[in-house]
Amino acid sequence: MAECHPVGFQWVTEAKARGATVIHVDPRFTRTSAVADLHLPIRAGTDIVFLGALINHVISTESYFHDYVVAYTNAATLVHEDFRDTEDLDGLFSGYDGATGHYDTTSWAYQEPEDGAVAKAGGNEHGSSESARSAGEEHGSGGPALEHSVVLRDETLQDPRCVFQILKRHYSRYTPQMVADVCGIPEEDFLKVAKALCDNSGRDKTTMFCYAVGWTQHTVGAQMIRTSAILQLLLGNVGRPGGGIMALRGHASIQGSTDIPTLFNLLPGYLPMPKVGDHETFEDYIASITSKDAKGFWANADAYMVSLMKSWFGEHATKDNNWALDLLPRLTGAHGTYQTTMAMLDDEVEGYFVLGQNPAVGSAHGTLQRDALRHLKWLVVRDLQLVETATFWKDSPEVASGEWRPEDIDTEVFFFPAASHAEKAGTFTQTQRLLQWRHKAVNPPGDAQSELEFFFEVGKRIRARLAGSTEERDRALLAMTWDYPTDAEGEIDPAAVLAEINGRDADGQLLSAYTQMKADGSTSGGCWIYTGVFADGINHAADRVPGRDQNPIAAQWGWAWPANRRVLYNRASADPEGKPWSERKKLIWWDAESGKWTGDDVPDFPPDKDPSFRPEEGTGGPDGIAGDDPFVMMADGKGWLYAPKGMVDGPLPTHYESQESPVHNPLYAVQANPTRVIFERKDNLFAPSPPAPGSDVYPFVFTIARLTEHHTAGGMSRWLPYLSELQPEMFCEVSPELAAERGLENAGWATIVSPRAVIEARVLVTDRMKPLRINGKIVHQIGMPYHWGVGNEAVISGDSANDLLGVVLDANTQIQEGKLGSCDIVAGRRPRGEALDRLLAEYQSRAGVTAATGTQRPHSVDTQGDSH
Amino acid sequence: MGLSPLEWPVVRQLRTGDRLGRGPAVTSARTRATEPRTSTADRVVQSVCPYCAVGCGQRIFVKDEKVVQIEGDKDSPISRGRLCPKGSASEQLVNSPTRPKQVLYRKPGGTDWEPMDRDRAIDLVVDRFLDTHRRTWVDRDEQGRRLRRTMGIASLGGATLDNEENYLIKKLFTAAGAIQIENQARI
Ligand code: SF4
Numbered sequence A: 001m002a003e004c005h006p007v008g009f010q011w012v013t014e015a016k017a018r019g020a021t022v023i024h025v026d027p028r029f030t031r032t033s034a035v036a037d038l039h040l041p042i043r044a045g046t047d048i049v050f051l052g053a054l055i056n057h058v059i060s061t062e063s064y065f066h067d068y069v070v071a072y073t074n075a076a077t078l079v080h081e082d083f084r085d086t087e088d089l090d091g092l093f094s095g096y097d098g099a100t101g102h103y104d105t106t107s108w109a110y111q112e113p114e115d116g117a118v119a120k121a122g123g124n125e126h127g128s129s130e131s132a133r134s135a136g137e138e139h140g141s142g143g144p145a146l147e148h149s150v151v152l153r154d155e156t157l158q159d160p161r162c163v164f165q166i167l168k169r170h171y172s173r174y175t176p177q178m179v180a181d182v183c184g185i186p187e188e189d190f191l192k193v194a195k196a197l198c199d200n201s202g203r204d205k206t207t208m209f210c211y212a213v214g215w216t217q218h219t220v221g222a223q224m225i226r227t228s229a230i231l232q233l234l235l236g237n238v239g240r241p242g243g244g245i246m247a248l249r250g251h252a253s254i255q256g257s258t259d260i261p262t263l264f265n266l267l268p269g270y271l272p273m274p275k276v277g278d279h280e281t282f283e284d285y286i287a288s289i290t291s292k293d294a295k296g297f298w299a300n301a302d303a304y305m306v307s308l309m310k311s312w313f314g315e316h317a318t319k320d321n322n323w324a325l326d327l328l329p330r331l332t333g334a335h336g337t338y339q340t341t342m343a344m345l346d347d348e349v350e351g352y353f354v355l356g357q358n359p360a361v362g363s364a365h366g367t368l369q370r371d372a373l374r375h376l377k378w379l380v381v382r383d384l385q386l387v388e389t390a391t392f393w394k395d396s397p398e399v400a401s402g403e404w405r406p407e408d409i410d411t412e413v414f415f416f417p418a419a420s421h422a423e424k425a426g427t428f429t430q431t432q433r434l435l436q437w438r439h440k441a442v443n444p445p446g447d448a449q450s451e452l453e454f455f456f457e458v459g460k461r462i463r464a465r466l467a468g469s470t471e472e473r474d475r476a477l478l479a480m481t482w483d484y485p486t487d488a489e490g491e492i493d494p495a496a497v498l499a500e501i502n503g504r505d506a507d508g509q510l511l512s513a514y515t516q517m518k519a520d521g522s523t524s525g526g527c528w529i530y531t532g533v534f535a536d537g538i539n540h541a542a543d544r545v546p547g548r549d550q551n552p553i554a555a556q557w558g559w560a561w562p563a564n565r566r567v568l569y570n571r572a573s574a575d576p577e578g579k580p581w582s583e584r585k586k587l588i589w590w591d592a593e594s595g596k597w598t599g600d601d602v603p604d605f606p607p608d609k610d611p612s613f614r615p616e617e618g619t620g621g622p623d624g625i626a627g628d629d630p631f632v633m634m635a636d637g638k639g640w641l642y643a644p645k646g647m648v649d650g651p652l653p654t655h656y657e658s659q660e661s662p663v664h665n666p667l668y669a670v671q672a673n674p675t676r677v678i679f680e681r682k683d684n685l686f687a688p689s690p691p692a693p694g695s696d697v698y699p700f701v702f703t704i705a706r707l708t709e710h711h712t713a714g715g716m717s718r719w720l721p722y723l724s725e726l727q728p729e730m731f732c733e734v735s736p737e738l739a740a741e742r743g744l745e746n747a748g749w750a751t752i753v754s755p756r757a758v759i760e761a762r763v764l765v766t767d768r769m770k771p772l773r774i775n776g777k778i779v780h781q782i783g784m785p786y787h788w789g790v791g792n793e794a795v796i797s798g799d800s801a802n803d804l805l806g807v808v809l810d811a812n813t814q815i816q817e818g819k820l821g822s823c824d825i826v827a828g829r830r831p832r833g834e835a836l837d838r839l840l841a842e843y844q845s846r847a848g849v850t851a852a853t854g855t856q857r858p859h860s861v862d863t864q865g866d867s868h
Numbered sequence B: 001m002g003l004s005p006l007e008w009p010v011v012r013q014l015r016t017g018d019r020l021g022r023g024p025a026v027t028s029a030r031t032r033a034t035e036p037r038t039s040t041a042d043r044v045v046q047s048v049c050p051y052c053a054v055g056c057g058q059r060i061f062v063k064d065e066k067v068v069q070i071e072g073d074k075d076s077p078i079s080r081g082r083l084c085p086k087g088s089a090s091e092q093l094v095n096s097p098t099r100p101k102q103v104l105y106r107k108p109g110g111t112d113w114e115p116m117d118r119d120r121a122i123d124l125v126v127d128r129f130l131d132t133h134r135r136t137w138v139d140r141d142e143q144g145r146r147l148r149r150t151m152g153i154a155s156l157g158g159a160t161l162d163n164e165e166n167y168l169i170k171k172l173f174t175a176a177g178a179i180q181i182e183n184q185a186r187i
Helices: A010-017 A031-035 A047-060 A065-073 A127-132 A133-139 A163-170 A176-183 A187-199 A221-234 A254-259 A282-289 A297-316 A320-327 A337-345 A366-374 A389-394 A449-466 A472-479 A496-502 A721-726 A735-740 A832-849 B007-018 B029-033 B090-096 B120-136 B164-176
Strands: A023-025 A038-040 A209-213 A244-249 A351-353 A378-385 A412-418 A424-429 A433-437 A589-592 A594-597 A700-705 A731-732 A748-754 A758-765 A773-774 A777-779 A781-784 A808-810 A818-828 B041-046 B056-065 B066-072 B102-105 B114-116 B139-140 B148-157 B179-181
Touching: A010 A777, A023 A187, A038 A187, A038 A433, A038 A472, A047 A163, A047 A176, A047 A187, A047 A221, A065 A221, A133 A254, A176 A187, A176 A773, A176 A777, A176 A808, A221 A244, A254 B164, A254 B179, A282 A297, A282 A320, A297 A320, A320 A472, A337 A366, A337 B179, A378 B120, A389 A412, A412 B090, A412 B120, A424 A496, A424 B148, A433 B041, A449 A472, A449 B120, A449 B164, A472 B114, A472 B139, A472 B148, A472 B164, A496 A781, A496 B164, A721 B090, A731 A735, A731 A748, A735 A758, A735 A818, A735 B139, A748 A832, A758 A832, B066 B090, B102 B120, B120 B139, B120 B148, B148 B164, B164 B179
Parallel strands: A023 A038, A209 A244, A351 A378, A351 B148, A378 A412, A700 A781, A731 A758, B148 B179
Antiparallel strands: A412 B102, A424 A433, A589 A594, A700 A818, A731 A781, A748 A758, A748 A818, A773 A777, B041 B056, B056 B066, B102 B114, B139 B148
């Protein structure tokens, strides 16, 4: 965090000065480790064992926050008897289909009250189709749908089928000893963490977890984050000040880019893109995402969707055309950026827009990425500088090695200079869901322009060309609203776009809250969770009351979704009766006199709902939320220790080894996540993992991360002299032990070989890298930053660490395993030209690598546990 | 050039009360004549750092319609005036001499860039877009179900795009039936 979110880390430093314990778990020793009370080097990819063992510790020592757990989580809820755990099936949950690698998630559901039938939760969708549209990400603002809110509970937590008991059994083998064997963290260090965690949780204290893509970019990435969510719920650290799980997002508006997504599977506000066949009518669509009988605000998704379609299509969105759902394209599977890369290689994609992004360096498997660009008919790159993606045809590593000639590359390339952040107004949404308006300082230089202006112009010209067309394919383009106000220079007004996103009522007045949205077509709003940013006609993203003039919540600086709440689910900061759990940790509370929730933050709860309120059983929507149901976006009002829906690879996080691993999975017969998304191709090879022969050819783990002085693929840092001077050269960091073993010299060169690429880097030998003892065997990890790329335009260039990666994805999110892989390292620079390819091939043949290596999945298992 | 005795260092120290000789007593005439860029700016604009997602507040100082300095915004409750090396270097990001100021075009098989008029370049992109759109449009699948899309056009955006920009991009591409619209957020 100190390394990649330096200014955010000032708050950690400040907390430490006030007595907080700071623990850093990371394969690398970074600026965070330097000031932490404890740094634990961990074997990359094993966090579920570490966190699972903490869960086990918390349960077995009865250190959980009992009252919170019983009242606010689904610990007491009974799960269907058909459910089988990975402990029963040696690494698989019930419902696995070995032929497809997907789960039928039906048996994971809660027990039904009446007859024991399995809940068809909000239109039960098969795991394969959920994975294909990366359905996990739809829960960015609210939980998955349940058909209704009636559940069976045993508040003594003793029923063997209650979530608490299932959880207890699931993690019983995740012990300190297992942590030592799998993660390489000594037992005594683990116990120090366990103690600190328990000592600093409860009524008076809270613990916070911070993570970044060190958790996300794994084939078990979403589940790593889930493990910490379980832990935080058990400890009562959610919805309370100083608690929670902070997703430290890496780019200025990466949060905004999922809220208002440019993602294949989402519409704004985490509404799903419609899917072929399943979403023919508006009713089908809504039934698949929510139910009016489920609790909470997500039950009103129909109002959010109709309002979005009114914003996009105005009068052309009517009840008769399914509120314009008829005009939208349909998904037929996963169409994520890596599937798109493969489609380019198969010549299915003709044109590609790359906007402030540099996939030739930043995406996994750079060779594959650059090859994909070569297959395009036309490419539009918009950026501040001539990034490697724009110049791949003239100075990529493949051109440098003589493998490609520019003359033979038929891609037509347009480079448009972009406007910088100072040259356009608009909002970024930072890591705490806070929208901050940037005022424009100056005009962009020369022909540079913003994406807003560029796409507004492209849209205008497209529509002008198509005017009068009656072709079906042109209908939506002509029907969409595109008449934004412009300034004196004819440029689009970004505030008008934000106002459209906010939404309006039937009279054209700006809405103040998403609760005003209606499903009858009388309201509009381009992203329901952002409604309120323009409350009372004021652009609250531009609110700038200085921090020193406000309480620590600082509600008048920017605007956070939803409804300017700063701590999500903050009803949980008070006990079931509405009193703060402790004076020290109070945030909001029930004021019986005024009959309202009040406090320092905007209550994340119906403002006048009495804590003693109990709805009639089965009531759906916001009215179904009981006075002690803090998780207002969850279909049962509870925090989910166990996820009966929403995850495609299991209701509980389970340890699997990474796609490429130096060890055999010590916990289960199943080696890697059985649902991971695999691309079996000759140009996407993987190293064998033990006990398969050849696994010793790539014996080391490389792990990829960032540096303070650079930004991602370097487009905004390697062209700046200041930053280039601070971190001039690509390097790899190794331990003195590994250096001795391989004859590597500090400041000398090393060649790193994976089954995909050969790269070179300067060697940094430090005892900050620790050899780990895993199951009695020493495992070396090599740390590398990924900011460099090969090209002629930047101030500094170098080989790209991401070239070493293969493409294999987390099935929940379609995100790549970008944090690690297997490699070898030898002293000296890499060969040039054809010799480089020969070296790559020689390793591949020695390891016996083929396209099928590492792509096997386990066989199906029936619910009785027999393999077949 | 002789110094008036009043300007002798020790006299200066006494005269200005700078007893340790680390303040005004030891500044040169040139330094004394220098004013910070922040005080001579024509205007100051509140902005946000474009690198990581901490969202540090920035103050952008503008003189003669040029960005002359970018500093941390001390009003921000997030950053309290601080910027890290990246945020502090963002003036170079804006004023970088290597930023191309015109549209560049590389024809198929070409070995170098050619500058191109922006208006014409946008027209050519619109030509390509509509041509691909027309040829690759699929209205229904084999079972006659709605698809309404093109798999011939894709997009990948970085996460320094504004919300308003993402909104227009998603709206335009979705209306065009292009579904392979992605972002760094997936990566
Ligand atoms: S100044 Fe540094 S910490 Fe702050 S937003 Fe920019 S990159 Fe992040």
